[in-house]
Amino acid sequence: MITGHGDDAYQFEHKIVSNFSxxxxxxxxxxxxKKFLWAxxxxxHSYPEPDALTLRKLISRKLSISPEEIGVTNGATEAIYLIAQAFRGSKTAVVIPTFREYxxxxxxxxxxxxxxxxLEDIEPDTQLIWLCNPNNPTGKIYDKEYLEKVISNNPNTCFIIDQSYAAFTNNKIWSANETLKHSNAILLHSLTKCYAIPGLRLGYITAQKDKIDKIKHYSMPWSVNQLAQLAGLYLLENVSYDFSxxxxxxxxxxxxxxxVSGIKVYASDMHFFLCQLEKGKASDLKKFLIETEGFLIRDAANFRGLNESYFRIAVQDQSNNxxxxxxxxxxxxxSF
Structure with a gap:
């Protein structure tokens, strides 16, 4: 889905003052x-490392796991497509509503x-399950003990757990070390979200070595460019974050x-949350906000399981909020 995501300001003539999408x-x-990258x-002028070995070694030290249990990708999205290719033709479940790219x-x-x-509705013979945790767009977070139970009870099903938003919760969530205890679990990580570098595209996978090897078999060399690899090294060594x-x-x-009368807010522990209009379309609200305030929200109608009444907000500064x-x-x- 090339279009239909948030951050679609490029489609509108009006200047976007604050991007809630x-x-x-x-x-x-x-x-x-920026100074580091410019320097x-x-x-x-040189090719980047074909499999980002230096960055994998740094991540391995940070997580206390082997570099062979890590695969660096061009954002978490490349990881999604590589995994789908590696498990081509599988019987696959997606827990919805969630990110459309799965x-x-x-x-x-x-x-x-x-x-x-x-996850109580898993059908027999399911080979692959996609789970976003914390989930986009709802902000739902699965309890670690519950995930442990489900993964252990379904040893023939591989669980793909996308934790791109892990930095934006104070809840205890699934970890790379917990993933490596299971032959049927793959964890997706994103540096895009926590360090705000979506234009650089940088993420990684953690899993047991055989799973990493299976996925990397389909990866092209140099998929992660030189500046993205350097940015990852710099950020992991020098920059911390606290979103409290x-x-x-x-x-x-x-x-x-x-x-506000006419709005249902779905409680979320995250920096984003889902809303539903009692009347009207989110697309009309979106248009109004762009034209009157220069505010951009996420029309959530194209999330499977939702409809045209839903929208998502990622909070910004207090004044614009x-x-x-x-x-x-x-x-x-x-309107009403």
Missing amino acids: SNVYNKFDLKDL NISSI EDACEIHEHSLYFIES DYLLESQRVQKQLAK NLLVKAIEEWIRL
């Missing part, structure tokens, strides 16, 4: 990273797909918006 934290300070810009990648590689809303205040702001905004709540309230007042 993207789950990337756009207030992250990247000035030192190393001449490195683009479904799209599996369709390309001729999986026999079905969709579930609960950001998550508190999300809780505040959720409470404020829940007071307050203006957004007022603007949504105004749209409801004018």
Whole structure:
């Protein structure tokens, strides 16, 4: 799905003042990273490492696992498509509503797909399950003990756990070391989200070596460019993040918006949350916010399992968050 994601400001003539549609934290300070990359810009004259070995070694030290249990990818999205290719033709379940790329990648590689809303609904002979944790767009987080039980009880089913948003929760979630205890688990990680570098495309997979080898068999050399690899090395060694205040702001905004008549807010521990209009279309609300405030929200109608009444918000700074709540309230007042 090339179109239909958040962060689609390029499609609109109006200037976007604040982007609530993207789950990337756009207030992250990247000035030192930019200086570092500029100082190393001449490195683009050389090929990058074909399998990002130096970066894999650094990640392995950070996680206390082997470099052979890590595969660096061009964002988590490349990992999704590689996994779908490596398990081509599998009977596959996707826990919905969730990121559309799991479904799209599996369709390309001729999986026999079905969709579930609960891990209690896994059908017999299922070979692969896609699970986003924390989940986009709902913010749902699966308890570690529960995941352990489900994965252990389904040894013939491989669980793909996408934890691209792991940095944006204070909850205890599944880890790389827990993944490596299971031959039927693969964990997806994203540096795009926590370090706000979606334009560089950088992520990685952790799993037992045989799973990594199976997936890397389909990976092209140099898929992760030189600047992305350098950025990963720099960020992991020099930059930390703490989203505690950001998550508190999300809780505040959720409470404020829940007071607005005509809106249902689905509680989330994340920096983003899902909303539903009692009347009207999210696409009309989106258009109104762009034209009146320059605010961009995520129309969530194209998430399987949702409809045209749903939209997603990723909170921004307090001032624009307050203006957004007022603007949504105004749209409801004018429309109904």
